[in-house]
Amino acid sequence: MSKIQMTTPLVEMDGDEMTRILWKEIKDRLILPFVDLKTEYYDLGLPHRDETDDRVTVESAEATKKYGVAVKCATITPNAQRVEEYHLKEMWKSPNGTIRAVLDGTVFRAPIVVKGITPTVSTWEQPITLARHAYGDVYKNSELYVDGAAKAELLVTYPDGRTERKLIHDFKDSGVIMGMHNTDASIASFARACFGYALSLKQDLWFSTKDTISKTYDHRFKDIFAEIYENEFKEQFEAAGIEYFYTLIDDAVARVVRSKGGFIWACKNYDGDVMSDMVATAFGSLAMMTSVLVSPDGKYEYEAAHGTVTRHYYKHLKGEPTSTNSVATIFAWSGALRKRGELDGLAELVAFADKLEAATIATIEDGVMTGDLYLLSTLPNKRKVGSVEFLDEIATRLA
Ligand code: NAP
Ligand code: MG
Numbered sequence: 032m033s034k035i036q037m038t039t040p041l042v043e044m045d046g047d048e049m050t051r052i053l054w055k056e057i058k059d060r061l062i063l064p065f066v067d068l069k070t071e072y073y074d075l076g077l078p079h080r081d082e083t084d085d086r087v088t089v090e091s092a093e094a095t096k097k098y099g100v101a102v103k104c105a106t107i108t109p110n111a112q113r114v115e116e117y118h119l120k121e122m123w124k125s126p127n128g129t130i131r132a133v134l135d136g137t138v139f140r141a142p143i144v145v146k147g148i149t150p151t152v153s154t155w156e157q158p159i160t161l162a163r164h165a166y167g168d169v170y171k172n173s174e175l176y177v178d179g180a181a182k183a184e185l186l187v188t189y190p191d192g193r194t195e196r197k198l199i200h201d202f203k204d205s206g207v208i209m210g211m212h213n214t215d216a217s218i219a220s221f222a223r224a225c226f227g228y229a230l231s232l233k234q235d236l237w238f239s240t241k242d243t244i245s246k247t248y249d250h251r252f253k254d255i256f257a258e259i260y261e262n263e264f265k266e267q268f269e270a271a272g273i274e275y276f277y278t279l280i281d282d283a284v285a286r287v288v289r290s291k292g293g294f295i296w297a298c299k300n301y302d303g304d305v306m307s308d309m310v311a312t313a314f315g316s317l318a319m320m321t322s323v324l325v326s327p328d329g330k331y332e333y334e335a336a337h338g339t340v341t342r343h344y345y346k347h348l349k350g351e352p353t354s355t356n357s358v359a360t361i362f363a364w365s366g367a368l369r370k371r372g373e374l375d376g377l378a379e380l381v382a383f384a385d386k387l388e389a390a391t392i393a394t395i396e397d398g399v400m401t402g403d404l405y406l407l408s409t410l411p412n413k414r415k416v417g418s419v420e421f422l423d424e425i426a427t428r429l430a
């Protein structure tokens with residue numbers, strides 16, 4: 032059998048711990064036997080990030096800008112304990128944060144739906160993709176405790192000395208205040224990433240804020256989305272037969288719960304933080320969530336939503352058997368290969384991505400699964416297998 036050819040390399044970002052172990056096994060068993068894989072490899076494993084003073088992370092993001100598609104393994108975001116464990120020179124920043132800053136991207140998360148893992152919300156038939164605006168608002172706020180009677184005001188000073196003031200509250204006694212911001216540029220990037228991604232999936236886009244209460248702040252989000260839709264995307268949406276739908280956040284929540292799924296829900300930063308965990312949990316398992324970072328100019332970085340599964344890695348190091356779910360990491364590979372195939376006009380590569388996903392789902396629906404899904408699945412004939420055995424079962428079906 033001749034292998035499927037590629038024309039442009041994928042940017043491959045290796046990672047840490049259990050997901051690094053699975054990364055190699057996935058390539059060896061599910062990809063290399065079928066695809067003449069071309070990648071530009073970046074080792075984002077913590078030891079190599081430390082050796083390169085984290086330059087490798089920036090280089091991998093720049094390569095993604097150049098080639099357009101990346102696939103990333105989960106990586107450790109160092110904390111004080113990791114600095115000691117890995118004898119790090121510095122507490123390096125979150126690689127995902129660094130990559131997101133270089134690409135100016137928006138993260139889209141979607142669950143993988145399989146028979147036997149039933150969503151808590153019984154009407155959901157198709158995945159709901161959540162898009163979170165990952166800049167500003169309460170995450171970059173300034174807040175103060177007001178220690179007794181005081182007048183609190185907003186003050187804006189322009190470079191020409193002009194000022195604007197507005198009363199926040201005339202405190203009769205102690206309390207709290209907060210100032211937060213967002214920028215037109217960041218909101219516009221978010222809007223373009225959402226409209227572009229909806230077009231690439233051919234799914235409706237929903238967007239929700241609280242503009243009836245926040246008449247300037249949230250209203251600005253609504254206006255920027257509406258303007259960009261009218262001027263840049265309306266015709267393409269109509270041609271693709273999809274819709275842009277704006278509604279209030281509380282109305283959106285009610286509609287989402289009554290929906291069948293199958294759309295993209297764009298949320299402001301805080302709403303997205305809360306709603307993505309709600310949607311993920313209601314669909315079943317963190318290990319079944321995919322994640323893709325999309326830049327406003329259409330660059331894609333695919334990964335699993337979960338971390339490096341540290342507890343399983345330590346078991347693995349002790350030589351104990353593990354049953355770690357590799358599905359979201361496999362779907363990161365299939366997502367990246369499919370996008371590469373679409374961009375380069377390689378129908379065979381696109382078809383391979385479809386087959387890899389189908390074989391993975393068929394394995395689970397045949398009752399063969401890792402421990403996390405075994406606990407959740409309602410299939411009568413289910414069987415728990417080890418990390419590598421699960422990949423071999425997929426490989427058999429794929430071949
Ligand atoms: P985690 O790696 O997602 O794991 C948390 C727990 O969830 C695991 O202990 C496991 O539960 C379960 N789990 C997650 N993924 C699983 C899978 N594929 N198969 C089976 N079970 C799975 O999160 P964490 O322990 O908070 O973080 C570990 C490291 O990952 C940290 O260093 C963190 O910085 C990093 N992280 C990276 C990313 C990223 O690169 N995108 C995201 C999040 C966290 P049981 O132990 O009960 O089996
Ligand atoms: Mg959160």
